Amino acid sequence: MIDTVVSVNVLVIGAGPAGLAAAIAAKKAGENSLIVLEREDQPGGILRQCIHNGFGLHRFKEELTGPEYAQRDIDAARELDIDIRTGVTVLSVSHDRRVTAVSRENGLQVFQAKAIVLAMGCRERPRGALAIPGTRCAGIYSAGTAQKFVNLEGYMPGRRVVILGSGDIGLIMARRMTLQGAKVLACVELMPYSSGLNRNIVQCLQDYGIPLYLSHTVIDIHGRDRLTGVTVAKVDENRRPIPGTEMEFDCDTLLLSVGLIPENELSAGAGVELSRVTGGAVVSDTLETSIPGVFACGNVLHVHDLVDHVSNESFRAGEMAARYAQGERRTGREIPVRDGRGVRGVVPQKLVLDSENKGVDLMFRPDRVYRDHYLTVRADGKVLSSVRKMILTPGEMVVQPLNEQQLAICRDAQEITVSITEEKAV
Amino acid sequence: MYDVLIIGGGVIGCAVARKLSQYQGRFAVLERAEDVADGASKANSGIVHAGFDAKPGTKKAYYNVKGAKMYAQLAKELGVPYANIGAMVLGFSEEDRDILKTLLRQGIENGVDQLRIIEREEILEKEPNVNPQAVCALDVPTSAVVSPYEMTLALAYHAAQNGVEFLLNCPVTRIYEDHETWHVETPRGVLESRAIVNCAGVGAAELHNMISDEHLEIIPRRGEYYLLDSTVKCPFSRTMFQVPGKMGKGVLISPTAHGNALLGPSAEDISDGYDTATTRKGLDFVMDKCRLTWPDANVRSAITTFAGVRAHPATNDFLIGETHGAPENAFEAIGIESPGLTAAPAIGADLGEQVAEHLKLPDAKFVKAAVPLLKPFAAMTEEERADACRRDPEYGRIVCRCEVITEAEIRDAIRRPVGARSIDGVKRRTRAGMGRCQGGFCSPRVMEILCEELHCSPLDITKSGGNSHLLVGTLNDIAKEAQGHD
Numbered sequence: 001m002i003d004t005v006v007s008v009n010v011l012v013i014g015a016g017p018a019g020l021a022a023a024i025a026a027k028k029a030g031e032n033s034l035i036v037l038e039r040e041d042q043p044g045g046i047l048r049q050c051i052h053n054g055f056g057l058h059r060f061k062e063e064l065t066g067p068e069y070a071q072r073d074i075d076a077a078r079e080l081d082i083d084i085r086t087g088v089t090v091l092s093v094s095h096d097r098r099v100t101a102v103s104r105e106n107g108l109q110v111f112q113a114k115a116i117v118l119a120m121g122c123r124e125r126p127r128g129a130l131a132i133p134g135t136r137c138a139g140i141y142s143a144g145t146a147q148k149f150v151n152l153e154g155y156m157p158g159r160r161v162v163i164l165g166s167g168d169i170g171l172i173m174a175r176r177m178t179l180q181g182a183k184v185l186a187c188v189e190l191m192p193y194s195s196g197l198n199r200n201i202v203q204c205l206q207d208y209g210i211p212l213y214l215s216h217t218v219i220d221i222h223g224r225d226r227l228t229g230v231t232v233a234k235v236d237e238n239r240r241p242i243p244g245t246e247m248e249f250d251c252d253t254l255l256l257s258v259g260l261i262p263e264n265e266l267s268a269g270a271g272v273e274l275s276r277v278t279g280g281a282v283v284s285d286t287l288e289t290s291i292p293g294v295f296a297c298g299n300v301l302h303v304h305d306l307v308d309h310v311s312n313e314s315f316r317a318g319e320m321a322a323r324y325a326q327g328e329r330r331t332g333r334e335i336p337v338r339d340g341r342g343v344r345g346v347v348p349q350k351l352v353l354d355s356e357n358k359g360v361d362l363m364f365r366p367d368r369v370y371r372d373h374y375l376t377v378r379a380d381g382k383v384l385s386s387v388r389k390m391i392l393t394p395g396e397m398v399v400q401p402l403n404e405q406q407l408a409i410c411r412d413a414q415e416i417t418v419s420i421t422e423e424k425a426v
Numbered sequence: 427m428y429d430v431l432i433i434g435g436g437v438i439g440c441a442v443a444r445k446l447s448q449y450q451g452r453f454a455v456l457e458r459a460e461d462v463a464d465g466a467s468k469a470n471s472g473i474v475h476a477g478f479d480a481k482p483g484t485k486k487a488y489y490n491v492k493g494a495k496m497y498a499q500l501a502k503e504l505g506v507p508y509a510n511i512g513a514m515v516l517g518f519s520e521e522d523r524d525i526l527k528t529l530l531r532q533g534i535e536n537g538v539d540q541l542r543i544i545e546r547e548e549i550l551e552k553e554p555n556v557n558p559q560a561v562c563a564l565d566v567p568t569s570a571v572v573s574p575y576e577m578t579l580a581l582a583y584h585a586a587q588n589g590v591e592f593l594l595n596c597p598v599t600r601i602y603e604d605h606e607t608w609h610v611e612t613p614r615g616v617l618e619s620r621a622i623v624n625c626a627g628v629g630a631a632e633l634h635n636m637i638s639d640e641h642l643e644i645i646p647r648r649g650e651y652y653l654l655d656s657t658v659k660c661p662f663s664r665t666m667f668q669v670p671g672k673m674g675k676g677v678l679i680s681p682t683a684h685g686n687a688l689l690g691p692s693a694e695d696i697s698d699g700y701d702t703a704t705t706r707k708g709l710d711f712v713m714d715k716c717r718l719t720w721p722d723a724n725v726r727s728a729i730t731t732f733a734g735v736r737a738h739p740a741t742n743d744f745l746i747g748e749t750h751g752a753p754e755n756a757f758e759a760i761g762i763e764s765p766g767l768t769a770a771p772a773i774g775a776d777l778g779e780q781v782a783e784h785l786k787l788p789d790a791k792f793v794k795a796a797v798p799l800l801k802p803f804a805a806m807t808e809e810e811r812a813d814a815c816r817r818d819p820e821y822g823r824i825v826c827r828c829e830v831i832t833e834a835e836i837r838d839a840i841r842r843p844v845g846a847r848s849i850d851g852v853k854r855r856t857r858a859g860m861g862r863c864q865g866g867f868c869s870p871r872v873m874e875i876l877c878e879e880l881h882c883s884p885l886d887i888t889k890s891g892g893n894s895h896l897l898v899g900t901l902n903d904i905a906k907e908a909q910g911h912d
Binding site (some may be wrong): 010026089102103105124127137147149152154156158159182217219220221224225226252261265 | 706708864897
């Protein structure tokens with residue numbers, strides 16, 4: 001029988017960058033009854049295998065590698081004496097914040113938390129989700145799995161590589177495998193634009209002469225035991241392959257970098273309302289989900305491009321969780337934030353209008369590439385801001401802050417809408 | 427010297443082996459691939475067919491109905507996922523109704539219970555997501571689903587527990603008889619045996635033709651499938667068939683024994699019996715046909731696609747028994763296409779007994795009961811999980827997050843007789859890697875566990891045997907190699 005239940009004020013699930021930041025903020029907000037559960041043997045999450053640099057430019061104003069960035073938070077957590085339990089996998093979360101977890105050391109454990117921070121991160125979309133025809137041979141990996149083999153295990157998954165999708169991990173792996181002696185033949189992207197950061201296109205593909213085929217996709221996979229090649233074709237505006245445009249690539253490896261999916265199985269099990277657009281929880285500006293006392297942050301909430309943004313968001317979630325556990329409740333009126341034209345997946349989806357709300361960052365992605373357009377935020381019909389943007393692309397998350405004065409204008413509004421407009425809105 | 431060599435480690439070969447293990451003698455299963463259940467046995471619809479489809483009087487009809495009636499008990503004994511969910515064959519016109527009436531008559535003649543034709547209202551009441559244009563249906567309460575590769579594995583485990591040898595990576599290149607002894611050439615040398623049983627699936631005709639003057643033909647017939655995520659509920663609680671065509675039972679939508687939705691198969695005759703590639707054409711065909719049953723059909727939640735190759739006999743019926751036109755003590759089960767999975771326990775029992783009687787093998791003095799497959803951690807209650815962790819702390823280590831598979835289960839799958847030797851071997855035995863991420867997270871850890879258990883290097887680990895290595899070298903190996911090229 002389960003004879004012991006561990007009571008805790010704040011339970012953080014995941015010790016990647018989101019969970020670490022949330023825990024640090026919760027502790028700094030005065031919460032001493034705090035436990036972080038991490039399924040891996042070490043904290044740090046996906047950053048542990050991201051040994052390239054470019055992390056921390058916003059937060060630390062310097063270029064760190066992934067492990068260096070993670071180490072700063074791990075060190076901070078240690079200094080604050082935060083209880084991080086590794087090798088513990090959470091099996092379920094209930095709507096009344098009962099959490100079951102399992103570990104080699106303690107077997108099955110049950111926690112009862114006053115507040116929970118969901119910080120489980122995301123996972124990569126696999127081949128099956130794309131239903132690419134062909135054989136089911138060895139040599140097909142998601143980019144992150146390949147990155148783990150190379151950076152954490154010290155093994156090469158292949159010699160001649162084609163990358164499908166231009167997500168950031170795929171771009172990073174194009175450079176990494178090239179530097180390790182592999183030949184990266186092409187990066188193939190279904191859409192007419194890249195889904196990765198522009199700096200990665202330049203630094204990981206262009207600098208190494210790796211061609212990027214936009215509006216192309218892999219239509220067949222060859223090889224019985226191990227991959228021997230792929231067929232790539234150009235696609236039309238409906239993303240259907242155009243006959244006659246086929247190209248054969250002689251490769252032993254296909255890396256997939258075709259999207260990240262917030263890992264919300266635990267959240268769904270608890271009954272947390274999820275957004276069909278972001279794949280993450282629907283949250284208010286305090287990052288509280290539809291279940292009171294359950295907060296979400298980082299890539300489990302929505303997929304970020306920059307860990308700096310993950311940390312900032314998670315500091316807020318951690319602080320809010322601590323305040324919730326200490327009995328603080330928001331009482332203000334709640335209004336929805338909606339995706340307007342050209343905008344996908346604004347987070348947060350709700351604002352609580354009370355005196356505590358000192359400002360909020362609205363984050364979203366455009367639905368396609370826009371050049372020289374305006375990013376417009378309205379409260380009902382009233383324009384709160386309309387900012388000119390030279391380029392907006394789905395590969396780069398947009399962060400649009402709303403300050404206290406702007407929120408004051410919303411006081412009586414029914415909803416806030418974010419949209420992309422050709423003209424400056426007045 | 428063996429008493430019996432069984433060629434082919436699919437569901438038929440393993441069922442025959444299990445039956446023979448109840449007799450005294452030396453038996454081995456020869457399997458060309460690195461694991462049992464590597465061919466059609468791992469890639470089919472997983473249906474325990476009731477038996478209305480086969481023409482009365484055929485071997486297909488006899489073994490189908492006999493096998494179906496053995497399944498519930500066998501699955502329980504071996505611990506294999508099985509569920510009697512029922513089925514419907516949908517008709518969309520009055521011509522279809524005539525076909526359904528024929529199926530009903532055939533079914534009754536074959537000995538299938540509880541069959542009846544139902545009308546639209548009852549169809550929609552039972553299965554609200556069916557295309558409302560359905561006119562009538564054959565209701566088949568005795569139809570069931572089973573995990574086909576786990577059934578094959580469980581049969582192999584039980585056979586191995588009772589002494590049957592499993593020689594894997596062991597393709598048969600030649601068979602001949604000399605002085606009343608069968609000689610079977612393999613990469614392991616020439617094996618000698620009193621009798622042989624050819625259960626070689628799509629390769630069976632080739633072996634048959636080596637030893638018989640009665641020529642046989644097997645036509646490899648490929649079927650492609652979509653498998654959807656188990657977190658998305660299958661729109662139907664039963665197996666939904668359409669009226670059969672001349673290439674087979676047509677496209678079905680069904681929950682699997684594990685609760686995923688399965689859509690397929692297509693049917694295409696191909697020349698290479700081992701070509702299990704999926705094609706755009708085949709997958710589109712499946713989707714197109716599925717819309718008739720399920721107008722909202724979509725594969726947004728697809729986690730994988732796969733293809734299996736059935737061994738379609740030119741004669742259209744199973745060939746089971748002694749090999750005609752061959753020297754004595756050659757037996758075969760050839761052309762075991764659908765409903766072969768259903769028929770397997772019956773074919774195994776009959777053919778195994780026939781071989782044993784022919785060789786006058788005495789009953790084994792002691793037959794070990796099957797050690798059922800472990801109850802998956804994912805299916806345990808909280809208390810059972812707590813107990814499992816106390817018994818074996820390795821249950822406390824989740825390796826596959828999507829399907830909640832523990833390290834204890836993965837190690838067991840490797841340590842068992844006929845244990846896993848590859849990533850796919852672990853996957854078929856435990857479901858690690860069968861979920862949403864398709865092994866993205868767990869495959870590196872599964873690889874490490876395989877290395878620990880088998881005392882080998884990650885460079886030796888394959889996806890599914892042969893040359894399907896996952897890694898090509900250490901970082902140093904490849905960097906040096908690249909410098910050599912410059």
